[in-house]
Amino acid sequence: MTSPVWHPYSHLKTQTPSPKVVGGDGPRFTLDTGESLLDATCSWWCMIHGYRHPRLIEAIQRQADELCHVMLGGLTHEPADRLARELVRVTPEGLNHVFFSDSGSVGMEVAMKMAVQYHYLRGKPAKHRMLTLMKAYHGDTAGCMAVCDPEEGMHSLFAGFLPQHHFAPAPTAGFDATREEVQADLDALRGVLEAHHEEIGALLMEPLLQAAGGLNMTSPHYLRGARELCDEFDILLIFDEVATGFGRTGRMFAANHADVTPDIMVLSKGLTGGYLGHAATLATDRVHDAFIGDSALHAFMHGPTFMGNPLACRVALESLAVFEEDDYLGRIEALNGVLREELVDDEALRAHPDVADVRALGATAVIEVHDADSLRGAADFARTQGVWLRAFGRWLYTMPAYITPHDDMRRITGAMKGWFLSRER
Numbered sequence: 338m339t340s341p342v343w344h345p346y347s348h349l350k351t352q353t354p355s356p357k358v359v360g361g362d363g364p365r366f367t368l369d370t371g372e373s374l375l376d377a378t379c380s381w382w383c384m385i386h387g388y389r390h391p392r393l394i395e396a397i398q399r400q401a402d403e404l405c406h407v408m409l410g411g412l413t414h415e416p417a418d419r420l421a422r423e424l425v426r427v428t429p430e431g432l433n434h435v436f437f438s439d440s441g442s443v444g445m446e447v448a449m450k451m452a453v454q455y456h457y458l459r460g461k462p463a464k465h466r467m468l469t470l471m472k473a474y475h476g477d478t479a480g481c482m483a484v485c486d487p488e489e490g491m492h493s494l495f496a497g498f499l500p501q502h503h504f505a506p507a508p509t510a511g512f513d514a515t516r517e518e519v520q521a522d523l524d525a526l527r528g529v530l531e532a533h534h535e536e537i538g539a540l541l542m543e544p545l546l547q548a549a550g551g552l553n554m555t556s557p558h559y560l561r562g563a564r565e566l567c568d569e570f571d572i573l574l575i576f577d578e579v580a581t582g583f584g585r586t587g588r589m590f591a592a593n594h595a596d597v598t599p600d601i602m603v604l605s606k607g608l609t610g611g612y613l614g615h616a617a618t619l620a621t622d623r624v625h626d627a628f629i630g631d632s633a634l635h636a637f638m639h640g641p642t643f644m645g646n647p648l649a650c651r652v653a654l655e656s657l658a659v660f661e662e663d664d665y666l667g668r669i670e671a672l673n674g675v676l677r678e679e680l681v682d683d684e685a686l687r688a689h690p691d692v693a694d695v696r697a698l699g700a701t702a703v704i705e706v707h708d709a710d711s712l713r714g715a716a717d718f719a720r721t722q723g724v725w726l727r728a729f730g731r732w733l734y735t736m737p738a739y740i741t742p743h744d745d746m747r748r749i750t751g752a753m754k755g756w757f758l759s760r761e762r
């Protein structure tokens with residue numbers, strides 16, 4: 338009998354039965370067939386410590402023994418308080434307040450509602466629309482779908498259901514671009530702001546790495562320019578660091594590359610090392626303090642059931658401790674070296690007729706092709722090499738666990754290159 342499990346983004350008529358995972362260890366998971374596969378994407382980019390990390394497992398077990406869950410409405414507990422303090426410590430200076438929720442999408446919904454209510458409470462209720470970027474991906478809930486790329490995104494069929502926001506072109510200048518090379522992108526942003534700032538409450542972006550929208554790697558100068566424009570037009574800057582947070586771009590947060598503090602920042606995926614679903618929306622004093630006042634409306638109107646779940650908070654604390662004690666930033670830099678050597682600097686790969694671009698940033702690398710059809714079969718090929726890859730659109734990419742040993746990293750890059758260069762495929 339086929340399983341009643343309905344899989345995400347799966348074409349039901351043509352889907353084949355999904356491999357059944359029974360366990361995992363380090364960068365690999367194992368299937369019920371005994372096959373063991375290196376996970377090149379660490380389970381949608383969240384399992385940054387790999388599978389079955391002893392410290393994370395112990396943290397969950399110990400917390401489970403004390404307190405699995407309690408509501409955060411009107412109550413608090415040690416893991417939530419400690420995690421909030423730790424997040425304030427490690428994030429850019431000025432983000433002093435932490436609102437918990439249960440997934441990246443909800444964390445972004447919280448950020449957008451916070452921005453709208455912030456302006457409302459300051460007597461600017463007209464500033465209730467968002468400004469977002471083409472190629473953006475911010476999640477699958479309705480509020481988030483409305484700020485994803487409306488053309489290339491996965492949600493165009495829902496257009497009639499969604500609120501209307503403003504879009505600026507995706508930044509085109511790459512990570513190494515100069516200030517001058519970023520100017521055209523910033524001018525485009527300014528154009529939209531000049532026309533619509535009176536109804537725009539916040540500018541949202543995935544800083545430096547537009548991930549699910551095509552792994553577009555952009556410049557720290559763009560972040561600085563965006564910060565200045567937001568201040569000029571009285572608009573909040575929201576960084577969606579759900580994918581980029583916790584080292585993915587080579588620094589703890591993408592914001593660190595530019596020394597920019599957004600007004601609101603959203604974290605999820607790597608927050609718990611992938612061991613439990615959780616998210617955090619951080620805000621500056623300026624945003625938080627606008628909610629202090631006498632009217633009944635001076636309370637933030639949101640409260641997910643599982644916000645601040647003690648198990649999730651405790652495992653997030655342990656994840657952060659491991660990240661710092663085991664020098665993950667050093668490991669990420671070393672992985673970046675392998676990704677550059679094996680992919681970015683490979684002339685034969687770059688010269689392949691199907692390949693449009695090869696780029697890397699931190700522990701992320703992508704081979705972009707001209708035509709999505711040329712990636713059909715790449716995942717099956719990778720599996721014959723012992724590697725689990727999941728290409729989407731025109732992008733064959735890796736976002737490995739940070740603990741991936743270098744020979745395993747080379748096996749992953751070998752499978753990616755092999756799809757284009759090997760004669761036996």
Ligand SMILES: *Cc1c(COP(=O)(O)O)cnc(C)c1O
Pocket residue numbers: 440441442443445474475476477543548549577578579580581605606
């Ligand atoms: C994955 C992702 C989200 C959504 O997070 P979920 O936990 O899947 O809801 C939002 N923003 C970015 C940048 C993401 O990569």
